[in-house]
Structure formats: structure tokens, C-alpha cells
Amino acid sequence: MATTTIQLTSALKHELTAMKIHPRESYQDVLERVLEDLRELDSKTRKELARAEAEIEKGSSVTHRQLGAKMGFV
Numbered sequence: 001m002a003t004t005t006i007q008l009t010s011a012l013k014h015e016l017t018a019m020k021i022h023p024r025e026s027y028q029d030v031l032e033r034v035l036e037d038l039r040e041l042d043s044k045t046r047k048e049l050a051r052a053e054a055e056i057e058k059g060s061s062v063t064h065r066q067l068g069a070k071m072g073f074v
Contacts, residue, residue, distance in 0.1 A: 019030050055061045068074040
């Protein structure tokens with residue numbers, strides 16, 4: 001595996017260090033976990049958006065105004 005050097009601010013390095021599961025975990029592992037979480041979130045978010053769009057098309061959604069009226073806020 002090729003390696004490279006990157007520059008980080010002290011604040012970012014501190015944040016990455018705080019994200020370590022154990023003290024000997026590498027920054028490589030920390031960053032891989034973060035990227036995997038982002039990929040999963042993106043996939044989950046896309047699915048949720050598709051579900052919401054389908055609900056809107058079916059007419060099974062309500063506006064903020066309708067919800068507020070139903071809950072007695074308006």
C-alpha cells in the first residue's frame with residue numbers, strides 16, 4: 001500500500017484522535033470508518049427521500065399548515 005503525508009490543523013487532529021475506538025487505532029482506520037458511515041448515510045438518505053416522494057405522490061402527506069391546525073397550533 002502506498003502511503004502519503006497530509007497536513008491537518010491541530011483541531012482536526014484532536015477531533016480524529018477523539019474518534020479513535022482505542023488508543024492504538026490508526027488514523028487510517030478512523031477515516032475509513034467515517035467514510036463508511038457517510039456512504040451508509042447517503043444510501044439511507046436516498047431511500048428515505050424516495051419513500052417521502054412516493055408518499056407525496058399518493059397524497060398521503062400533509063403540509064406544515066395542516067399539521068399545525070390538526071395539533072391546535074394555528
